[in-house]
Amino acid sequence: MSDATEANKVEKTKTETAEAVPQGTAKTTESNEAKPEGSSDKKKKKKKKRTNISKIENYFPKGIYPEGEWMDYHQDFNLDRTTDEEKRYLQRDLENQDHWNEVRKAAEIHRRVRKNVEGKIHPGMRLTEIADLIENTTRKYTDAEDLTKMEDPTSRGIGFPTGLSINEIAAHFTPNKGDKTVLRYEDVMKVDFGVQVNGNIIDSAWTVSFDPQYDNLLTAVREATNTGIKEAGIDVRLTDIGEAIQEVMESYEVEINGETYGVKPCRNLCGHNIAPWRIHGGKSVPIVKNGDITKMEEGEHFAIETFGTTGSGYVTSEGECSHYAQQDYDYELPSLPSTKKLLQTINKNFGTLPFCRRYLDRIGEDDHEIALNYLVKQGYIQDYPPLVDIPGSYTAQYEHTILLHPNKKEIVSKGDDY
Ligand code: HZT
Numbered sequence: 500m501s502d503a504t505e506a507n508k509v510e511k512t513k514t515e516t517a518e519a520v521p522q523g524t525a526k527t528t529e530s531n532e533a534k535p536e537g538s539s540d541k542k543k544k545k546k547k548k549r550t551n552i553s554k555i556e557n558y559f560p561k562g563i564y565p566e567g568e569w570m571d572y573h574q575d576f577n578l579d580r581t582t583d584e585e586k587r588y589l590q591r592d593l594e595n596q597d598h599w600n601e602v603r604k605a606a607e608i609h610r611r612v613r614k615n616v617e618g619k620i621h622p623g624m625r626l627t628e629i630a631d632l633i634e635n636t637t638r639k640y641t642d643a644e645d646l647t648k649m650e651d652p653t654s655r656g657i658g659f660p661t662g663l664s665i666n667e668i669a670a671h672f673t674p675n676k677g678d679k680t681v682l683r684y685e686d687v688m689k690v691d692f693g694v695q696v697n698g699n700i701i702d703s704a705w706t707v708s709f710d711p712q713y714d715n716l717l718t719a720v721r722e723a724t725n726t727g728i729k730e731a732g733i734d735v736r737l738t739d740i741g742e743a744i745q746e747v748m749e750s751y752e753v754e755i756n757g758e759t760y761g762v763k764p765c766r767n768l769c770g771h772n773i774a775p776w777r778i779h780g781g782k783s784v785p786i787v788k789n790g791d792i793t794k795m796e797e798g799e800h801f802a803i804e805t806f807g808t809t810g811s812g813y814v815t816s817e818g819e820c821s822h823y824a825q826q827d828y829d830y831e832l833p834s835l836p837s838t839k840k841l842l843q844t845i846n847k848n849f850g851t852l853p854f855c856r857r858y859l860d861r862i863g864e865d866d867h868e869i870a871l872n873y874l875v876k877q878g879y880i881q882d883y884p885p886l887v888d889i890p891g892s893y894t895a896q897y898e899h900t901i902l903l904h905p906n907k908k909e910i911v912s913k914g915d916d917y
């Protein structure tokens with residue numbers, strides 16, 4: 500059975516306010532978690548399920564959010580610290596509790612959003628509908644429904660555009676205005692969305708398929724990502740993580756329409772560290788052995804993601820771009836008025852967070868094409884076009900955000916779904 504079919508079955512037995520955290524990992528108690536004010540259990544005679552979602556604070560009146568799944572570091576050198584050193588590390592970790600709590604808040608929203616949508620994604624749906632569903636649910640939980648009414652629109656909300664990348668498209672596709680793409684039964688779709696609270700971004704993704712012949716592809720990639728997570732740790736070399744991921748990924752094969760394929764990693768796609776309001780903080784986590792001896796460090800946030808493919812294992816930039824982000828602010832504004840105005844709007848609403856063209860449409864910048872292209876050409880803004888393997892290939896992705904605490908790591912976005 501495919502993941503999505505399984506999710507459908509599970510979804511039917513659960514209610515809107517059900518715990519969205521894995522058993523044994525949630526530290527929240529009943530007294531911490533509550534139903535939102537004004538919610539009631541009276542049944543409406545409507546066939547459609549109610550979507551009585553409100554800001555996440557209403558479900559957690561004490562403001563303490565559940566921890567993710569804890570995992571020990573398995574490398575010896577992580578246990579090798581002196582007592583004094585360890586005390587200092589633990590002290591620093593304690594001082595960071597408010598920070599970790601904000602990251603967990605974003606992660607709890609991510610789990611709840613995906614729980615709300617995974618059972619609703621079905622063949623025949625337009626990608627715009629799926630994106631709206633994910634993004635509007637994120638907006639409700641983060642209390643960021645109307646950016647124009649927020650004092651600081653970058654203080655909470657969507658972390659980056661919802662990736663809905665189908666088949667040979669591995670990443671960075673989201674529909675632009677007018678896109679009519681419809682999800683089909685035979686498709687393999689990566690759902691990659693982000694939530695941010697105070698600039699703390701949760702970046703997590705899974706793969707949706709309906710046809711069970713892709714199950715081995717999905718399993719290969721899920722296990723490869725889990726391997727990357729297990730391998731991650733303070734002072735671990737990035738190349739060693741890539742090597743472990745590659746070994747697991749390549750141990751799988753998948754039969755599609757009578758043809759057998761070895762599952763390959765997309766060797767030029769990577770995980771990455773995450774910094775405040777920055778989806779990539781400068782370190783890349785390879786998914787093949789690449790010789791990069793850079794190490795992970797204490798306190799870092801990483802998005803561990805892997806991509807597997809039946810294609811060439813190498814992606815290129817193809818097709819119309821939807822994703823954009825600005826790297827820095829320290830520049831002189833362009834003089835051309837239309838361009839200057841667009842850049843100021845982007846600054847106010849997204850800062851350095853990635854955005855897509857639909858988000859510009861939504862805040863009234865619907866005639867942005869020329870100015871946006873100019874800003875990219877001039878280097879103010881970076882474009883992130885779709886990343887695509889060879890035609891006819893199938894790619895899958897799984898991704899989690901992890902925190903490297905002093906003596907253990909936390910898979911903060913872990914849920915009971917993946
Ligand atoms: C860029 C733009 C976005 C970061 C990874 C990724 C989706 O491929 C260093 C390593 C959202 C994310 C990103 F709008 N990218 N994670 N989830 N895409 S990346 C990258 O550009 S930079 C990997």
Ligand code: MN
Pocket residue numbers: 691692702703704802804898
């Ligand atoms: Mn992602």
Ligand code: MN
Pocket residue numbers: 702770771802804898
């Ligand atoms: Mn990522």
